[in-house]
Amino acid sequence: MRLFLQWTIIIPTLAWILFFSGLVHDSSIFQVVASVLLILSVMSAVHHSEIIAHRVGEPYGTIILAIAITVIEVSIIISLMISGGKEAVSLARDTVYSATMLILNGIVGLCLFIGGLKHHEQKFSKHSVIIALVSLISIVVFTLVVPTFTKSAQGSYYSSPQLMFASVACLVIYGCFLFAQTSRHRNYFLTTEIKEDHPSLQVNNRVLVLSLVFLLISLGIVVLLAKTLSPTIESIITSYHLPLTLVGVIIAAIILLPESIAAIIAARSNKLQVSLNLSLGSALASIGLTIPSVALVCFIYDMEIILGLDIKSIILLGLSVFTVMLSLSSGRTNIVYGVVLLVNLFAFIFLIIYP
Template sequence: MSKVFWLEQRFKINLPAWTVIAPVLAFVLLAIHLVAHPTGALVYSLTAVGLIGAVFSAVHHAEVIAHKVGEPFGTLVLAVAVTIIEVALIVVLMSSSSPEDRAVLARDTVYSAVMIVCNAIVGLCLLTGGLRNYIQGFELEGVKKAVSVLLILALMVFMLPNFTTSLSGGSMLNSQLIFLAVCCLVMYGAFLFTQTIRHRNYFVTELETQSHHSDNMLTIALSGGLLLVGLVTVVGLAKMLSPLIESTLVAMGLPKVVLGIIIAGLVLLPESIAAVKAAYNDQLQNSLNLALGSALASISLTIPVIAIYGVVTGNELILGLSPKDDMMLMVTLLLLMNTLSTGKSTFLQGVMHLVMFATFIFFSIVP
């Protein structure tokens, strides 16, 4: 695979040429969108190509960093980076939405992200890894702790608002929002301390503990910068495509919640590809670290920011799900607890999660 010749010769930077060129070109395309606001079929086609290039380059740079810093820090880099940019995207979209759409945008996006992670990404990882490697093992203690924290956060954020009596319709008082935000940050902080310091061995396999990478610091620094550029570009280009997607959905008579699913799916593409690739290479622990870490970060980092946004601006926020989505979330969490309860996985578990994801998509389109 060709390298960027002058970077390799002068600085010993070991990166394929396309991983440098793709995010730069995609970023230029985003800048053109922001300055000139072009439209047309060709423009949207180039935007989609740029988005795909940015996604694949972001995955590569995340893997370079992950190999260098080791697990579980490597998977944490991509999960947190994507989530921070996802939060920024939600805030930007909320500022330009109608009051009705603004009230549910954060809920729909984060809920969609959790369902995509827990069903689509986990399902694809288990299916791909099971078909390729027959039976795969993972560190049960670490996965159980991640699922337990995810269970608490999901129930507090999406179900508790439906049972409070101060306000109706899934809304919460400012004091309740602030309390919820603090709980999210405390739980996520405790999980990160457990994952990276106190019980790091619960989240890595013996092989991953012994692995190392030989790339120099210049390569790592460049990968870090290009990862950030790639992630910003993914979110930016996804936002540029959202009007076309929304108008298409309206023309097809589909509910607006589908837009949140599509945007969440686009933002989660880098993590999805990285997780499935790790499972294919018999590194299921990496896949689960990335998938579950993404779901945790999506809730724990998004909800506090959105809560502060709601308190400061005075905009109504609806976090409580509908009864149908409550049931879908509970089934997903129960399925996740069951399929990851033994420390081993087969392709059958992946099929179950993918069927659940298909059910989520179908009943979002046909409620």
């Protein structure tokens, strides 16, 4: 463990040094190196999140990872909004929508598929899923659907009072979800699997603090490198005459990699409850924290922000939520549900390429 822990400390540190040296901006060779370091930093983040989860227990471990990634994602969105640009008005909507579709169809779909492939059928607490999905549906409708049909402002905008109400609603719902997950109904979110003893994994307070610090360091460099490499990704996409919207999807996928890997590892280990805690909790955190933060920036800088989706996107989002609800309604899952969700994900990407 000591060697691996040292490795997961050295790699993010080297990535930060490379990033601030400026070499990643000037040389294609160093951009390749930066891409490798990005993937290794993702692995480092997953490792540190597993140590934290082992130390603090569930569901606190998954909450820490989900909120840490969301906070860094929000900071990047806000920095891009303040810097300006035509895309800034729809940046939060596109990022939240892409992240939600990737989580519901991609992460949950892969977990159900891989878990079903190895274990045939997996069990989980349907009460925890109902709490998460009820909260998620309400937040999604308030933030991404209702603005398309309001009349106070022309277009897919909220008026200032409406945006304030939606922000407060997000915080209230997400806060109540966290209260249920960590206190009132914490037993719903606990895994029923037999815990294996890992004598080699002795997590004391010193290791816990170190992992917390390097989890944030790893996540930070993942986001910064993804943002830095986005022009390269954009040039590759434009060279193949593909829509630029794919850039946002790819960047969102890179940011979600730590959560994705952690959730898939848990599903493969027959701990589907942990996977669902992480994936659905991440979707809630992504919207519940992003929209209020973005709304605050809009009030401070007197900016307008597009939140409402078009009809096609609303239909795809509704299909995804409805499919996840049906797939997780019985407390048991199998490979078929995973395949259907992955097909929904491919349809989302396909319709971006061929709108």
